[in-house]
Amino acid sequence: MSTTSHDPRPADALRDGDTARHAAPSTAVRKVGGFAGWVDDRTGAAKPVGYLMKKVFPDHWSFMLGEIAMYSMIICLVTGAFLTFWFVPSAGHTVYDGSYVPLRGVGMSEAYASSLNISFDIKGGLIIRQIHHWAALMFVVALVVHMFRVFFTGAFRKPREINWVIGSVLALLAIVEGFAGYSLPDDLLSGTGIRAMAGFVQTAPVIGTYLVYGIFGGPFPGEMIIPRLYSAHVLLIPAILVGLFIAHVGLVALQKHTQYPGPGRTNNNVVGYPVMPVYAAKAGGFFFIVFGVIALISALVQINPIWGYGPYDPSPVTAGSQPDWYMGFADGALRLLPGWLEFTVFGYTISANIFPGALILLPLVYIVLGVYPFLERWVTGDDREHHLLQRPRNAPVRTGIGMAGITAYTILMFAGGNDILAIKLGMSINDLTWFFRIGFFVLPPLVFWVTKRVCLSLQRRDREQVLHGRESGTIIRTPDGRFFERHEAELPEDQWILVQHEAVAPLELEPAVDEHGVARPAARGDRLRAAVSRFYFRDAVNPVTPAELAAAHHHGEETEAIEGGEPAEQLESPEAASRR
Amino acid sequence: MNALAARRRHPAAIAILLMIGLFLTGAAYAAVAPKPADATTKALPAQSVEEGKSLFRANCASCHGLNAEGRATGNGDKIAGPPLAGVGAAAVDFQVGTGRMPMTAPGIQAARADDVVFTQEQIDALAAYVASLAPGPAVPSEEAVDPTKGNPAFGGELFRVNCAMCHNFAGSGGALTRGKYAPSLRDVSGKHIYEAMQTGPQSMPVFSDTNITPENKRDIIAFLDTLDSQENPGGMTLGSLGPVTEGLFAWVFGLGIFIAIAIWLGAKAA
Missing domain, CATH: 1.20.810.10 (Cytochrome Bc1 Complex; Chain C)
Structure with missing residues (x-):
């Protein structure tokens, strides 16, 4: 709010037409404007503070970790x-x-x-x-x-x-x-x-x-x-x-x-x-x-x-x-590095048994962290804004990479406490050190693979649930002695979460030569990018499409007709139950 | 059974199953776990070298030899027990008095045990017998190990310079190579501390009287005594093991409490 204005009157007529000062506002008005008004007149704080106060925040416990x-x-x-x-x-x-x-x-x-x-x-x-x-x-x-x-x-x-x-x-x-x-x-x-x-x-x-x-x-x-x-x-x-x-x-x-995704939550609202x-x-x-x-x-x-x-x-x-726990991973790396990495060049000792853990690892971890969003953007080629979070299972490769990184970090951190582990678990510190040395290379890929498979399985389960409903645990026996489990339809708000995410596919590789048979200069970079994209999205499990859902229901009616015969009306079939 | 089946998808079902599984595993382990063999001969009141010798033959000779000359296992250089001539009464008093000997099973290191097999009179007899084989350090006098006569502050300095690198600043113990370890020194009697410094049991070096004088040994005992007797300023010690246990506590309890509260707060409708 501006309190100054341009005055076009010349100096010899400056006070011409001045009116008397306004009377002071009544006490009631003063109270309302009060201190906040006084501060706003001098700082203009009302606007930004109002913006902040009206800011909407979503509710979830995981949003409080940063707090x-x-x-x-x-x-x-x-x-x-x-x-x-x-x-x-x-x-x-x-x-x-x-x-x-x-x-x-x-x-x-x-x-x-x-x-x-x-x-x-x-x-x-x-x-x-x-x-x-x-x-x-x-x-x-x-x-x-x-x-x-x-x-x-x-x-x-x-x-x-x-x-x-x-x-x-x-x-x-x-x-x-x-x-x-x-x-x-x-x-x-x-x-x-x-x-x-x-x-x-x-x-x-x-x-x-x-x-x-x-x-x-x-x-x-x-x-x-x-x-x-x-x-x-x-x-x-x-x-x-x-x-x-x-x-x-x-x-x-x-x-x-x-x-987090949910009914009524879009990329354009909070x-x-x-x-x-x-x-x-x-x-x-x-x-x-x-x-x-x-x-x-x-x-x-x-x-x-x-x-x-x-x-x-x-x-x-x-x-x-x-050190305190957060420096433990660097200490652990030092404990795992073998001594024979030290060597001498022209009479100068190069302590390659120490500096990779002591000097390089620390900044490296945070550089890799900082770079990751840009790497993923390069892989997906996705330039859109995202305000809806992803469920970790819907990004299996990223989740796997994250878990592998956490595993490597955790191994180094535990290696930093190998002596305490040795006395408290009654184990040999040498065996522990070897376990961590081998584990540092073996466990992260293993954890990556397991995590990715778990994510894909969860995605498949989500698909199952959308297509065939939730297992109710109720077993129905038909008059002719067959058994089946009744499936219950998901509530629409539950189903939303299972189908809201985007379908993904690896980037298609453009031909290395254009229509005139001339090699495209970008072809090599594209090949790499397509390869990484395949790594990310090759075995993606995509959400159920409306067409698939319709087909599943249609399929359900067919089986019902075949299974049911004439007492179909009295008989509960899984598909009939799923539509109740 | 129907009532159970109907509740098998109850949110608490997994937790309850887990508890039952853990309980059964624990119970099964307790039932079949090997118990330490109890095959010691009946305690005999003995004061003399002769009685010590018979105790030795009954309880120690299988590893140390009939005349304490030591025995090989026949498997490479490995020995069943070292010769004991010259180790002195102090070594016997320490090893048997802390329950380390007789060892119930071969291991990487004899562990301190709460149930000492022999009475102090029997230990004295054993010590007298071993001391009769060759001269060695004797059991220290009461006065030499009296913590009230030592200077704990100077003892602390000596402890940090000579002992803390293995036994940790608070005497909580630490790891050595290949499964060996420096044991905790908490609640160990001054006499045993003195004897350990004098005789250097297992991986421990000998701290001779020229290295650490008897008065200084008493200072160290006084320091350890203050550790045992002082209250802990600042609360629970988490084992006095340094930052590792503090970090573990922060991750498990600190973070656990915060996440529980955050979930509770997040679930609260505004």
Whole structure:
């Protein structure tokens, strides 16, 4: 709303024709316009806020997974601010004199001493520390499961590819942020993590040593790493994280929310409730539930007992030194890589036994994730917008790829805990390592195949159900002694879900030469694309068409006529029953 | 039967079937699972070397030889039991006193057992017999293992430098190669901790008195004693095994609770 206007009067006649100021509006009008009007006059916020408040969101529990991640992040920000009041990000030496007796008189860094003070001498410090850590773990858990939902329902398709990429970057930043936080208290575990990180960076061919000296401001450990990690953990990464998060949520608000298919739900509408008042209440309440559950867990379950680990000292390492779970897959990859991959070129050691797991895997996972929507678009050639989600079974190859990826990731993650598995399951760590090594190559293709077959079977079952109705479990015996099971027709709203998806077919390969016999330059790329398309859609099971449905019913009448004979009216046949 | 058949498609049917199946499997396993053989001779009150020798012959000689000279299995280099001359009374007191010996079955490693087969007098007799074969470390005095006389803070430092890489920062234990493991040190008596450091049982190295002095050994015992006696700040420890169990808890319980709540909230009509 504009409050200025162009005034054509010249300077010597500027006040000509001015009228007296309007009287102030009555108190009743002022009350209505009130504070909101005052703010709107100065910011123009009414329009965008109104847009957001009227925004319609569909109802489904899986849409709340992202919300859990969002709330966990907010909890981390709030509790993190509390922790900065007392944490001293310094490697300066001090002797502990706090209330935890088993460490009294032990020399340590100021960072560790202040973490101990937060845990034992600051009121509420320990619970806030535990909330911060549990919320961080839950943040990444929820974020990963949210990604599963988006991936398996095809929510990353146009127009949401950018948001998928932003989400992938958020996921990567979240674990980097987590690692920085894990490294700050300077206890034995976090110091071991920094030591490992220094080693990983060193394995970068050629530039490794320079990089380590740059990061640590000298040789390991130095005094610089804790203040630097602190800046990254409380300033740099959270700023990027929050910025990207706002873009992520902003795009969701700008584009409409996707919805699951169902009667009345189309690509052009959203069936649900507006933010105000329904979702504001629901989501607001959910925030408090998430906060409450995390606080409850933090009150009952210890996390990262830094007092037990003791101060960092480069010589000891404790058994069970692992990163937090989200870095576990990279640690697992390191544990699986065989030592003989290391080799020497011109007197320089190339640590190919370390850097594929330590340096390449981490960005690679997130690059592959970020690229997937573009790969699938290239395969399908589909340029339309999609606001209706897919049921995972209706995209069998994508679902299979996703499950194979999760399998590979999970194997690496479990390999990262191979020592704990060994002692808790009473197994040999060597056998476990070999199981994971072989499993990393064998299980993902196996899982892909099984998942794809399961999806195709489910699709066939859907077809069966549409064509012949649902098995009722009621067995009918005919007077002449034959048995059949009565099938019941699907309700129209149930049937809708079974037939709403699109039929798919592999792309047809255009001839490699045009009508004049001249080779088309794009033919090779097309061949590849057609091959991948065949891989995706070769054995697609397509939904029942109206013609097929009509044919099935017609077929039903025929059999009824044959089976029934003259007592057809009294006799219940499967097809007759299915039409009741 | 009809009532059952009519309910076979009930939503809870799968869960109930699963529970029944699990129960039957568990019950069947409990019924046929092999039980540890109980073939120990009747306990004899014994104080002397002679009595220890007869106990040894009855319970240990099948693996360690009639005169504790050790025995080979005849299968390559594998031994049934090592010679015991020179291991000392401390080793016997540790191995038998923690239930590791006599081993009921050959295994990758003798495990600590709660049911110790012999009384302390019998163990002392066995120890006296083995100590009579050749000189070796003796059982430490009460004073040498008294945690109240040690410095737990310094013991903690020693523990982290010398012990934590295998036994974990909180003495929860850790994995070694090929199925061997460093056992948990929680609720182990100070005497047994001392004897283990002195004699180096199984995969454990010997921490001699020049390596860790008797006073420092007592500091370590004091540290482990504080671990056992202190309350756990911050709640349940999840086994004090580090971030792996924390991650597992987050995935199973944290995510489980959140999804349950999300489903409940999603099903609530607006």
